[in-house]
Amino acid sequence: MSTRYRHAVLLAHSAGTQVITFVLRPTMSYRAIELDVPPALLGVLGASFALAPLLVALPAGHAADRYGERRMAVAGAVLLAGAAVAFATLGHAVVGLVAAGVLLGTGHLGSVIAQQALVANTTEQGRHDTAFGHYAFAASLGQAAGPLLITAFGGRGAIPDTGRIFAASCGLAVLLIGLAVLLPSHQAGRAAVEGGDLRTLLRLPGLLHALLTSCVVLAAVDITLTYLPALGTELGLTASAVGLLLTLRGLASMASRLFLGRLAQAVGRRRLLVVSTLGAAVAMLLTPVPMPLWTLAALLAVAGFGLGAGQPLTMSWLAESAPPGMRGRAMSLRLVGNRTGQLVIPGAAGLMAAGLGAAGVLLVTALSLGWAGVAARRLPVDP
Template identity: 60%
Template sequence: MLVQAITFVLRPTATYQAIALDVPAAWLGVLAASFAVVPLVLAAPAGQIIDRLGERRLLIAGPALLTLATAAFVLLGDAIAGLTAATMLLGTGHLCSVVGQQALVANATEPGRYDTAFGYYTFAASLGQALGPGLIVFFGGDQTVPHTRAIFLGTLAVSVPLLLIAVFLRSSGQHGRQSGTGSGGFRELLARPGLIRALTVSCIVLAAIDVTLVYLPALGAERDIAAGTIGILLTVRAVASMISRLFLGRLTAAFGRHRLLVGTVAVSAAGLLLMLIPMPLWLMAVLVVAAGLGLGAGQPLTMSFLAESAPPGMRGRAMSLRLTGNRLGQVVIPSAAGVLAAGAGATGVLAITAAGLAGAAVAAGGLHESQGEDQ
């Protein structure tokens, strides 16, 4: 929860700080992509470390890097280069934290309960995502651009207890149980039917969350919507994701994983697309809820698929493989979005993102057949 709270307040605040520095719209895409550059390289080695040595090392390293990142925002946030460097550090700390956490959940959960376990885990993440933007409301939410330095300092205060809590986490004891090490392990995972489709869906859904987090504030600035209102909308989106994740086990039992994945991704695409039409704020909030419900289910469902596909001792690599694909999407898609924003603005970026989600729904539709082959 604390990892996500820190991340989800720092990222939109970095966008507002860049706007205050009069950074061109294309640079917002670069700023968003910088979050994923270093993790893109480190994700695979992180999974190997977990499978060989256990989760605890990364569970401590992640919060330590997040604390350093918050300090970097405070000290270096007055220039775009400093914002970019701090965002890269933030992305690295976030990567170490989540790959360790996801592997711990996968290794500590009994087979058949992955949807419920990852639903609860991602519920906690969504709770942090809902609480984080609240700092934007607290520090100058009535302004188009809030007091960013105060938000950076407040987040630094939150990162200290996060680091203290992380020290008490322990490994699952599942490491070192599989002989498939090195690149062969990754080849074996990629060869499993349906896995590449699941990675693709996960990548697009996470990139959509990422782009929304960066460009919803930009859309608000274009439409002269107060920063506090945008912060509330981001919180509403996260709360909607919390609801879908809290009841994910029951929803999967009722509708099946395949139908639920296709339906929720399609709903999020429709909600995001309709949001681009000028409308009253209450109707925009309704569409944000729809998008949040859909986006919330996609990540834990793909985590469940990977956890079931990977044998014990290789789940760290399975989760790191998923995060590598996610980070690749976070580098490529926001960078392309930044180029698009130079001509089409935030509205054009969000429209393309909605189209990408529609494509992800189509890809998820073929996941069922691939799983059937594996079974």
């Protein structure tokens, strides 16, 4: 298998995983609304996606190291297909939605760990920034395309045709299984490090700082998506203007990932991580200040550019720092940190800024990003 073909299959598998996930998650909420599920239970449905993978992330990383990335990718794709089938057949009750959400979260986790371990194990030393930048770009493309399928298959009503979307997702999941089978099998990834365990990873210099930066950056992305519409309401912006701002933020993140390798070569990985995180922090700090729309758009572009660089840079650093045979576990450890940050940080920011509205939440998030950017200075210059 040529390197270019292998690369294309991996990027297609990455995008496909995110398409399925980002069409099923909102559709799950729409089905819950159809079932008159109380708003409080919508949080339980969301947690079903995030909590279950926390329990299996590290074993999944170990399995990727031991049995190979392709087997893990196939298992993840099969679980995603199972989730789509479960939504279609069991999604007429809340218990069925929760069960399908657990399958969806677990399948997404297995697929992502396999993809990241494969990028880490098959990329030449010194090219991980470019490889992970392209990988993250493909994932962003899938995340943007997923919700569009709701429009394509769901009709034009306030509540889309959820049954039709679930059925279409089953077909997409079958295609994803085919892509997973075509992924290369990296033999070296199966050779475990003698005596290597979680403590071996935790002793890596700068590991905790990398995990901290990664989880804070990802939580900041979630908070921006959640609270920017609320801030727009407070500032008197129209829904279309807020949608444009969110789109601009997403495009800026994709641009930073597409050119990540060149940027890292030009200024250095650690400096790029510090500058991009601190730049996003400053932009988010200024976002609640009343200003012309074009100025706010420029700030959101800066924030998006900085937030887009954080995830692939920490993946690249981990890939070059972790011993061969332990990179699947290294990526799963990072995902555990990310999931924890997604669960804890938004809630903590909301509690700390309860009396300050959306502006207060963004302020706390900006301070957290600033802290993470300073912490990133403790990373080794070259793993």
